[in-house]
Amino acid sequence: MATTTSSPSTSSGPVTFERRGDVFVVTIDNPPVNALGVDVRRGLAAAIDAAEADSGATAVLIVGAGRNFIAGADIREFGKTPQPPSLPEVCLKIENCSKPVVAAIHGAALGGGLEVALSAHYRLAAPSAKLGMPEVALGLLPGSGGTQRAPRLVGVKPALELMLSGRHAGAKEALSLGLVDRLGTEADALSEGLTYANELIAAKAPVRRTREATALADAEASRAALEAARADTAKKSRGLFSPMKIIEAVEAALTLPFDEGMALERKLFLQCIDSPQRAGLIHAFFAEREVLKAPETKAARPRALDAAGIVGGGTMGAGIAVAMLDAGMPVTMIERDEPSLARGRQHVEKVYDGLIKKGRMTPEAKAAVMARFSGFTSYDALAQVDIVVEAVFEDMGVKKAVFAELDRVCKPGAVLATNTSYLDIDEIAASVSRPQDVVGLHFFSPANIMKLLEIVVPAKVSADVVATGFELAKKLKKVPVRAGVCDGFIGNRILAVYRQAADHMMEDGASPYQIDEAVRNFGYPMGPFQVSDLAGGDIGWATRKRKAAKRDPKARYVQIADRICERGWFGQKTQRGYYLYPEGARTGVPDPEVLAIIDVERERAGITPRAFTEEEIMRRYMAAMINEGANVVHQRIALRPLDVDVTFLYGYGFPRHRGGPMKYADTVGLPKVLADIREFAKEDPVFWQPSPLLVDLVERGADFASLNQSE
Ligand code: 3H9
Numbered sequence: 001m002a003t004t005t006s007s008p009s010t011s012s013g014p015v016t017f018e019r020r021g022d023v024f025v026v027t028i029d030n031p032p033v034n035a036l037g038v039d040v041r042r043g044l045a046a047a048i049d050a051a052e053a054d055s056g057a058t059a060v061l062i063v064g065a066g067r068n069f070i071a072g073a074d075i076r077e078f079g080k081t082p083q084p085p086s087l088p089e090v091c092l093k094i095e096n097c098s099k100p101v102v103a104a105i106h107g108a109a110l111g112g113g114l115e116v117a118l119s120a121h122y123r124l125a126a127p128s129a130k131l132g133m134p135e136v137a138l139g140l141l142p143g144s145g146g147t148q149r150a151p152r153l154v155g156v157k158p159a160l161e162l163m164l165s166g167r168h169a170g171a172k173e174a175l176s177l178g179l180v181d182r183l184g185t186e187a188d189a190l191s192e193g194l195t196y197a198n199e200l201i202a203a204k205a206p207v208r209r210t211r212e213a214t215a216l217a218d219a220e221a222s223r224a225a226l227e228a229a230r231a232d233t234a235k236k237s238r239g240l241f242s243p244m245k246i247i248e249a250v251e252a253a254l255t256l257p258f259d260e261g262m263a264l265e266r267k268l269f270l271q272c273i274d275s276p277q278r279a280g281l282i283h284a285f286f287a288e289r290e291v292l293k294a295p296e297t298k299a300a301r302p303r304a305l306d307a308a309g310i311v312g313g314g315t316m317g318a319g320i321a322v323a324m325l326d327a328g329m330p331v332t333m334i335e336r337d338e339p340s341l342a343r344g345r346q347h348v349e350k351v352y353d354g355l356i357k358k359g360r361m362t363p364e365a366k367a368a369v370m371a372r373f374s375g376f377t378s379y380d381a382l383a384q385v386d387i388v389v390e391a392v393f394e395d396m397g398v399k400k401a402v403f404a405e406l407d408r409v410c411k412p413g414a415v416l417a418t419n420t421s422y423l424d425i426d427e428i429a430a431s432v433s434r435p436q437d438v439v440g441l442h443f444f445s446p447a448n449i450m451k452l453l454e455i456v457v458p459a460k461v462s463a464d465v466v467a468t469g470f471e472l473a474k475k476l477k478k479v480p481v482r483a484g485v486c487d488g489f490i491g492n493r494i495l496a497v498y499r500q501a502a503d504h505m506m507e508d509g510a511s512p513y514q515i516d517e518a519v520r521n522f523g524y525p526m527g528p529f530q531v532s533d534l535a536g537g538d539i540g541w542a543t544r545k546r547k548a549a550k551r552d553p554k555a556r557y558v559q560i561a562d563r564i565c566e567r568g569w570f571g572q573k574t575q576r577g578y579y580l581y582p583e584g585a586r587t588g589v590p591d592p593e594v595l596a597i598i599d600v601e602r603e604r605a606g607i608t609p610r611a612f613t614e615e616e617i618m619r620r621y622m623a624a625m626i627n628e629g630a631n632v633v634h635q636r637i638a639l640r641p642l643d644v645d646v647t648f649l650y651g652y653g654f655p656r657h658r659g660g661p662m663k664y665a666d667t668v669g670l671p672k673v674l675a676d677i678r679e680f681a682k683e684d685p686v687f688w689q690p691s692p693l694l695v696d697l698v699e700r701g702a703d704f705a706s707l708n709q710s711e
Helices: 038-053 087-096 112-119 134-138 146-153 156-164 169-176 189-202 219-234 243-254 258-273 274-289 295-299 313-324 338-357 362-370 398-407 425-430 463-475 493-506 512-524 528-535 537-548 560-566 590-602 614-634 641-651 662-670 670-681 692-700
Strands: 010-012 014-020 025-026 060-065 101-104 108-111 124-126 131-134 168-170 309-312 330-336 371-378 385-391 415-418 437-441 454-456 481-482
Touching: 010 560, 014 038, 014 134, 014 371, 025 038, 025 169, 060 112, 060 189, 087 112, 087 258, 101 189, 108 112, 112 131, 112 146, 112 398, 112 537, 124 169, 124 189, 134 243, 134 274, 134 560, 146 156, 146 243, 146 258, 156 243, 168 169, 168 219, 243 258, 243 560, 258 295, 274 641, 274 662, 309 313, 309 537, 313 330, 313 338, 313 362, 313 437, 330 338, 330 415, 338 362, 338 371, 385 398, 398 415, 398 670, 415 463, 425 437, 454 463, 454 641, 463 481, 463 537, 481 641, 493 512, 493 528, 493 560, 493 614, 493 641, 512 614, 528 537, 537 560, 614 641, 614 662, 614 670, 614 692, 641 662, 662 670, 670 692
Parallel strands: 025 060, 060 101, 101 124, 108 131, 309 330, 309 385, 330 371, 385 415, 415 437, 454 481
Antiparallel strands: 010 014, 014 025, 131 168, 437 454
């Protein structure tokens, strides 16, 4: 390490500084990720002042303590009263420093963290470095000079690509882009930074301000890149607010002097801060981290998870097998006979063959993965696995028979999981000699793609089994949400209710196409009738038949879906459902015959159709979702409202920028949601019963966020 003389370190909260020889070393130590909260900003400003004042220092080195350089602005401060100094001011101070400033980056240099580095005069990245401007994922734009400095340093095209995608670039890529000047060879950014700083001192390297960098010199190419990004973003950003603001800010780097560009960036940044999308996206950021903190994950350590078994090689079983294979686990599949097993294996192989076809996998890589897959028709093959996920037909008798076999063959301590979507897991657990090992792992189809994993916790399960479920989710890169046992758990239980609200509206006068369009315009990728056509109408039909005997005779029951299914129109797979799919098309077209069926059903039910506006459709759709979400929290099926939010963000395509249904409810205002429900109840008091939790919160003047302890 290049130290000669050292001064004692001076503490200024989370930012400390000391002199190592000629280098003034500034260290940011603000666990867990060195976010740029107010104390860090103050500390950094003070450190630069001290560096200027220290006549013995000829260069400044900024490093981060712990695993990261700086992960960005402190996201928890957004929406609160801003505290000076602002980050743009701190960055300007760094850039204006009269001594060369070096940033030595390891781990994350994201958002404001990268902007600090861009304000330094020289940058070094350790191999672990991850550089990026992920503000777009939070509904923001880089607001500390990133939109002005990055294009000047690396050019419009790569700068915009990083800002609009929010992705992280590795150290090597950062070097090739010109974001950094030097690639470190080891993890110790401090010692390499010192070496670099001393070399710069020896070479009498001047201060080098990024705002004076010249990557925008080719004005024509810069403008073309900007216009291409604008056209692309207009097509892709689907109602998002910040992407176009990013482009506007970067345009200013082309057209305005630096200071004016900075002023515009600030103005646009504050517009983003004030947008409800920012609030929704930041809620989603914290909520998806909060769901990991279930009580069992704090109370117990997960069991081993080295080898897995899957019972059932249908769509779900095969999808789960692929998810596990992709995570590097050996997987043993059980099917009842050889032909079924062959089909199960084919389902698995089909996924990899698809990747090979798209050029995303080599045949050798597929062979390596499939070497970890084995199939048997005897349960005895599961004797040594650590976890089994059962994914057989949704029938209690069939499930219990499977669990009896698992109980017979699995080693003590093996986790016995069911992928049931609706059935009573307490009953399944009670049927075996080891209920403490039985848990629900509810994957969503396609299981190798969909991120959500509901971890369903029956009464007798032991905490370490639940913790193992969370560990499995981590291994499979899924987002786990803890759910209690009930019909449909969190997601499907709520879905069943708002689907009914959609059916009611369809019978009352809205067409399925109009409802789908309203839901899409709200931000979903698809409407409920498109989803039904994609999933297969026969699935919902089977569920309705199963529940028919228990249905409240006073409850409204819309028969349109049954009429469609009776014709064998199950959606895409039969080339017609609510929509027509001529010649296997993936996008459906409206079907006049479906509209005729709906007319007949309206007449049969004695309903005179009425018009619905898009706003009316969404008010009912969301009120039904929110009300059942409140019931689910009230009954502790979901631990907190945020667990409902994450379920819908990751399992049901809820638009992330709205934060999830419960966050959306807070945004609209709970009194308004409750007033809507009470108004709708005048027509149908059986369906529209306000959730006791919603009523209670409104009476107390509280909101769902107040139940998300950590917020
Ligand atoms: C910005 O910079 C705006 C500027 O352009 C302009 C300003 C004027 N703030 O993810 P992890 C917490 S916008 C506050 O589990 P990992 C996180 O909640 C910002 N807290 O760790 C968690 O807390 P807890 C742009 C933050 O190792 C803990 O740290 N930057 C922040 O898997 C550990 O996090 C970003 O968007 C933050 N910025 O991943 C980067 N970041 O333990 C956001 C994290 O209580 N951060 N926390 O649950 C990340 O992408 C990841 O956290 C990171 C580490 C990759 C850094």
